[in-house]
Amino acid sequence: MPSEIPTTADYIIVGGGLAGCAVASRLHKGNPGKSMILIEAGADPSGHPLTTEPLHSFAAHYSDLDLYSYCSYSGR
Numbered sequence: 001m002p003s004e005i006p007t008t009a010d011y012i013i014v015g016g017g018l019a020g021c022a023v024a025s026r027l028h029k030g031n032p033g034k035s036m037i038l039i040e041a042g043a044d045p046s047g048h049p050l051t052t053e054p055l056h057s058f059a060a061h062y063s064d065l066d067l068y069s070y071c072s073y074s075g076r
């Protein structure tokens with residue numbers, strides 16, 4: 001990660017989940033000269049106990065890595 005976060009880019013992708021990372025990868029491969037910012041709300045999970053062992057992932061629901069368990073939906 002750069003020490004200073006750039007304020008402009010050719011592409012800004014919000015959300016570094018599966019879809020966001022796939023879009024970022026495809027855009028980078030198709031446009032290697034273009035700049036890109038990928039904004040992710042969650043913490044960096046690398047090295048977290050729930051991400052280092054595959055079977056531990058089942059405990060991710062309602063853990064500190066699970067942002068969506070704390071969301072509510074209007075139903076509309």
Ligand SMILES: Cc1cc2nc3c(=O)[nH]c(=O)nc-3n(C[C@H](O)[C@H](O)[C@H](O)COP(=O)(O)OP(=O)(O)OC[C@H]3O[C@@H](n4cnc5c(N)ncnc54)[C@H](O)[C@@H]3O)c2cc1C
Nearest residue numbers: 014015016017018019020039040041042057060061066067
């Ligand atoms: C515990 C758990 C286990 C799962 N196991 C499996 C499995 O074994 N196999 C399978 O196929 N699927 C599994 N899923 C489902 C799979 O994770 C989702 O279907 C998939 O991640 C959806 O991809 P996505 O890109 O739509 O959303 P996500 O991968 O959730 O990505 C969305 C990203 O956007 C970020 N974000 C949200 N709001 C903002 C904002 N305002 N600003 C910046 N960033 C933001 C979030 O932090 C998140 O990282 C599991 C899900 C959970 C919760």
